[in-house]
Amino acid sequence: MTTTQERPDVDDGPEARVAPLLRVTDLSVSYVPPKKGTSLGTGAALTEASLEVRPGEIVGIVGETGSGKTTLARATVGLVRPVAGRIEFAGQDMGALRGRALREFRRSGQVQLVFQDPLRSLDPDLTVAALVREPLDIAGTLSRAERHERVVESLRLVGLDPDAMLDRRPRQLSGGQRQRVSLARAISTRPQLLFCDEPVSALDVSNRNLVLSLLDRLRRDLGLAVVIIAHDLRSLAGIADRVAVFYRSRVVEQGPIQAVLERPAHPYTGLLTASAPSVTHVDRLRPDQLRPDPEARSWPAHGVCVFAARCRFAHDACTDQPAPVRLADDREAACHVAGEWRALITDSKEAS
Amino acid sequence: MPDPTTSPVLEVSDLQVSVGDHLVAVHDVSFSIGRGESVGLVGESGSGKTLTCRAALGLLPKTGEVDHGRIVLGGTELTGATRRTWNDVRGTRLGAVFQDSASYLNPSLTVGHQLAEQLRVKRGLSRTDAHRRAVELFAEVGLHDPEGVFHQYPHELSGGMQQRVLIAIAVSCEPELLIADEATTALDVVIQAEILDLLDRLRESHGLSLLLVTHDLAVVAETCERILVMYAGEIVESGTTEEVLARPRHPYTQALMGVATIGTWERRALEIIPGQPPSVGEDMPGCRFAPRCRFATEVCTSGPVALADLGEGRAARCARIDDLEGAPA
Numbered sequence: 001m002t003t004t005q006e007r008p009d010v011d012d013g014p015e016a017r018v019a020p021l022l023r024v025t026d027l028s029v030s031y032v033p034p035k036k037g038t039s040l041g042t043g044a045a046l047t048e049a050s051l052e053v054r055p056g057e058i059v060g061i062v063g064e065t066g067s068g069k070t071t072l073a074r075a076t077v078g079l080v081r082p083v084a085g086r087i088e089f090a091g092q093d094m095g096a097l098r099g100r101a102l103r104e105f106r107r108s109g110q111v112q113l114v115f116q117d118p119l120r121s122l123d124p125d126l127t128v129a130a131l132v133r134e135p136l137d138i139a140g141t142l143s144r145a146e147r148h149e150r151v152v153e154s155l156r157l158v159g160l161d162p163d164a165m166l167d168r169r170p171r172q173l174s175g176g177q178r179q180r181v182s183l184a185r186a187i188s189t190r191p192q193l194l195f196c197d198e199p200v201s202a203l204d205v206s207n208r209n210l211v212l213s214l215l216d217r218l219r220r221d222l223g224l225a226v227v228i229i230a231h232d233l234r235s236l237a238g239i240a241d242r243v244a245v246f247y248r249s250r251v252v253e254q255g256p257i258q259a260v261l262e263r264p265a266h267p268y269t270g271l272l273t274a275s276a277p278s279v280t281h282v283d284r285l286r287p288d289q290l291r292p293d294p295e296a297r298s299w300p301a302h303g304v305c306v307f308a309a310r311c312r313f314a315h316d317a318c319t320d321q322p323a324p325v326r327l328a329d330d331r332e333a334a335c336h337v338a339g340e341w342r343a344l345i346t347d348s349k350e351a352s
Numbered sequence: 353m354p355d356p357t358t359s360p361v362l363e364v365s366d367l368q369v370s371v372g373d374h375l376v377a378v379h380d381v382s383f384s385i386g387r388g389e390s391v392g393l394v395g396e397s398g399s400g401k402t403l404t405c406r407a408a409l410g411l412l413p414k415t416g417e418v419d420h421g422r423i424v425l426g427g428t429e430l431t432g433a434t435r436r437t438w439n440d441v442r443g444t445r446l447g448a449v450f451q452d453s454a455s456y457l458n459p460s461l462t463v464g465h466q467l468a469e470q471l472r473v474k475r476g477l478s479r480t481d482a483h484r485r486a487v488e489l490f491a492e493v494g495l496h497d498p499e500g501v502f503h504q505y506p507h508e509l510s511g512g513m514q515q516r517v518l519i520a521i522a523v524s525c526e527p528e529l530l531i532a533d534e535a536t537t538a539l540d541v542v543i544q545a546e547i548l549d550l551l552d553r554l555r556e557s558h559g560l561s562l563l564l565v566t567h568d569l570a571v572v573a574e575t576c577e578r579i580l581v582m583y584a585g586e587i588v589e590s591g592t593t594e595e596v597l598a599r600p601r602h603p604y605t606q607a608l609m610g611v612a613t614i615g616t617w618e619r620r621a622l623e624i625i626p627g628q629p630p631s632v633g634e635d636m637p638g639c640r641f642a643p644r645c646r647f648a649t650e651v652c653t654s655g656p657v658a659l660a661d662l663g664e665g666r667a668a669r670c671a672r673i674d675d676l677e678g679a680p681a
Contacts, residue, residue: 064540065511174628175397204396204567205611206629209622216622231540238622258617275545277570278615279597287545294496 019091020052021192021225022076027085029071045071047249048085050324053193056219058226060236060257062272063246069229073195077111078102090192109139109189116198118178122170122185128155129166132185139189154184157221158214176207180214187218194218197229212239233261233276245269248306251324255331265333267341268307289345305336313341359427360384361528361561362408367421369403369412375633376419378403379585385529390555390562392572392593394608395582398629404582405531405565409448410438426528444474447522451534453514457506463517464490464502467524474525489520492557494550512543516550523554530554533565548575569612573597578665581605584629584640587659591666601668603676604641639671647672 029046046068053059061069074080076087078094087094089111097105112135115121122131132154136147152162158180170178179199186194196215200208216239219226228235236243236257243261244254245268253266264270267290274285292312299308305321308314317336324332327339337344362385369378378400385391395401406412408423410433423430425445430437442448450456458466467489468482477485483502490498493516506514515535522530532551536544552575555562564576572579572593579596581589581604589602600606610623627644630636638653639645645652652671659669670676 064542176628205569205608206396206625209611209624213622213624233541237617238620240617241619261617271542273615275542276615277541277545277548277568277574279570279573279609279612280615284615287542288549291546 018054018056020088021055021090022051022053022227023086023088024049024051024072024076025086025088026050027072027075027087028083029068029075029080030083031080044249045080046075046082049246049249049251051244051251051254053225053227055192055225056223057242058215058219058228058240060240060243061227061229061246062231062233062236062243064231066248067246068249069231069246070197073113073197073227073229076193076195077113078106107138107140109135110191111193111195112186112189112191114179114182114186114194114196114199117202118175118182119170122178122182124170126169127166128168128170128173128181128184131170131181132188135185135189150188151184154188155181157187157218158184160184174207175203176210179203179207179211183211183214183218187222187224190222191224193225193227195227195229198231198235199228200235201230201232208234209238212237215239233272245272250306250321250334252307252335253331253333254324255327255329259329259331263339265327265331265339266307266335267311267313267337269333270341271310285345305334307335313337313344360386361389361426362563363422363424364404364408365422367404367407367423368419369400369407369416370419371403371413371416371632377416377585377632378407380421381582381585381587382421383580383587383590385561385563387528388555388559388561389578390552390564390576391578391580392576393563393565393580393582394567394569394572396567396629398584398632399582400585401565401567401582402533405448405533405563408563409442409446409531411442411448443470443527444525445528447525447527447530449515449518449522449530449532449535451537453511453518453538454506456518457514459506462503462505463509463514464504467502467517467521470521470524485524486520489524490517493517493520493523493554494546495520512539512547515539515543515547519547519550519554523558523560526558527560529561529563531563531565534567535564536571537566537568544571551575569597569608581608584634585632586640586669587667588641588670589666589668590659591662591664595664595666601662601666601673601676602641602670603645603647605668607644639669647676 026048027046028048030044049072063069075082129151132151133147136142136150142150155162155165160180200211203211215226218224228240230236240257242255243257244251247268253260253269260269261273264273270285271287271290274287274290290312292310303321305318308318322334322336324334325338326332365382367378367381368376370376381404393401403416407418425441464486467486471477471482471485487498487502490501495501495513495516536547539547551562554560564572566572576593579593580587583604589596589605596605600609607625611625625644630640638655639657642648642652657669657671659667660673661667
């Protein structure tokens with residue numbers, strides 16, 4: 001809680017001049033080794049992805065299943081080795097870490113992961129006390145008494161009563177409580193960066209906002225940088241500063257969340273926001289205005305823009321995958337008609 | 353809108369379902385669905401929405417039991433129906449799709465085989481006719497290359513394609529009612545929107561009624577004409593979607609609106625519904641939402657609260673409904 005005073009700027013979102021905590025540059029990951037002399041091919045899980053996360057910032061990563069969101073988190077903590085590109089964490093080149101140094105970095109708990117389903121990611125036989133203490137035992141830097149103190153403090157930080165919780169097991173907790181225990185476990189080592197993989201997808205609406213607000217408070221109280229990986233835009237509402245939209249292993253658009261989701265520059269982001277259901281009738285595009293003609297042209301398998309086959313605005317230029325281009329509002333998009341496609345939309349319903 | 357001259361497709365009255373050791377999970381639920389109407393049943397997990405729709409499908413889990421109440425499908429009494437009656441009704445007059453599409457498909461048979469089998473067994477089509485009709489149905493639910501899909505196995509299809517196959521199977525015998533229980537929850541939003549569009553289209557082309565069971569108020573807002581809000585085993589509010597969302601009368605519906613997606617992305621304090629819902633079967637003399645309700649007073653917890661008819665097809669179960677008229681949502 002003491003860090004709040006030291007970081008007065010984070011309340012309004014971190015400023016661009018702060019050096020990034022995590023800098024991913026042109027990262028490519030493939031689970032299938034690429035054949036000699038070819039490009040990454042079909043095994044590519046991540047292709048030339050670049051992303052920066054600053055201290056105290058919440059960055060959302062959205063995209064469909066298999067678009068490379070989780071791979072980025074796995075590569076950052078060293079669970080998969082990239083084919084190309086660079087990952088820097090707090091100024092250190094992660095690719096240079098091997099063997100003992102890599103193990104030590106992981107044990108230090110500077111980067112932590114939180115998973116979607118706490119029932120499956122928390123050991124059902126361990127008590128809350130043991131679950132939250134485990135990362136500290138592994139880091140091995142604190143004495144027994146200090147560890148216990150840290151466990152109690154972490155539970156308080158996530159809004160759980162330590163006296164009532166310490167001896168319980170995951171099954172004796174509600175869904176929201178379980179996810180808060182996962183968070184307490186993740187922050188017990190006082191990480192600098194937290195990767196949350198679908199942190200609220202398994203939760204009911206009542207608990208979803210509770211956990212999201214908690215993440216927002218933790219980044220303020222602990223100066224934590226948070227990456228929220230989600231297939232669902234709702235998991236970012238109200239708390240994220242920036243968003244990166246992934247499609248088929250590529251970052252197709254990124255920038256400040258309001259700019260990106262309210263005025264999408266990439267047609268995929270447009271389709272995503274148009275498809276998200278809402279309880280209010282806001283003036284927005286309809287998904288059918290953005291879906292391509294089913295009889296549209298067929299595209300070659302390689303080199304073509306990843307979104308071309310599902311893009312209503314795809315044209316000849318799209319046979320070449322566009323590189324990300326800087327646009328206004330501090331954002332970038334990888335599209336040949338970035339932002340310009342809106343003018344091509346007709347308001348008729350003929351496509352439906 | 354439902355046609356008032358015809359009887360409702362599904363009529364559920366005073367349904368009480370208990371699970372396990374006589375824990376009442378669904379309390380006196382009554383609703384009806386008109387011909388061609390789309391109704392959304394909304395509630396959080398544990399609200400009894402899934403048990404309600406399972407009871408209407410005759411598919412309660414082994415530990416579940418209908419204590420009392422009536423279920424009538426287009427004039428056919430299904431209350432206490434035999435297994436044989438249920439088997440005649442399910443698949444032909446009642447169709448259903450669920451969340452985990454993969455587990456409802458046989459992994460060792462092609463999806464075309466599974467759809468054609470349904471057509472041959474339930475509609476008595478010949479092998480050739482069943483094949484032809486199956487391909488037509490696959491095309492109708494928006495699968496590209498339907499002839500190719502016919503010969504594919506479930507594992508070769510994406511989640512969205514599997515859900516389309518299940519929808520094709522569910523509507524293959526022209527059911528009167530399609531029940532979709534969290535059918536789009538596991539899907540990516542883009543695919544979810546496509547599937548919801550498809551359900552809407554089928555409703556029109558097949559004259560189908562739709563019961564959409566979901567935890568997501570926003571999905572109902574986009575898809576359904578009428579809405580039923582369930583909380584802790586009871587219907588707490590019902591009415592046309594437009595009316596209920598514009599002027600929610602029950603504090604729980606208001607709270608749900610507060611936490612729902614509103615399509616804006618600026619940084620803001622998120623609303624939270626404090627507390628937890630009561631556990632299944634918990635005995636509460638009064639309003640079951642009272643412990644979490646910011647308007648609750650003694651009158652709320654002293655005795656049972658009836659679902660009050662508010663006219664124009666609207667109803668709400670709130671003891672303070674008259675006091676709260678015009679209260680800020």
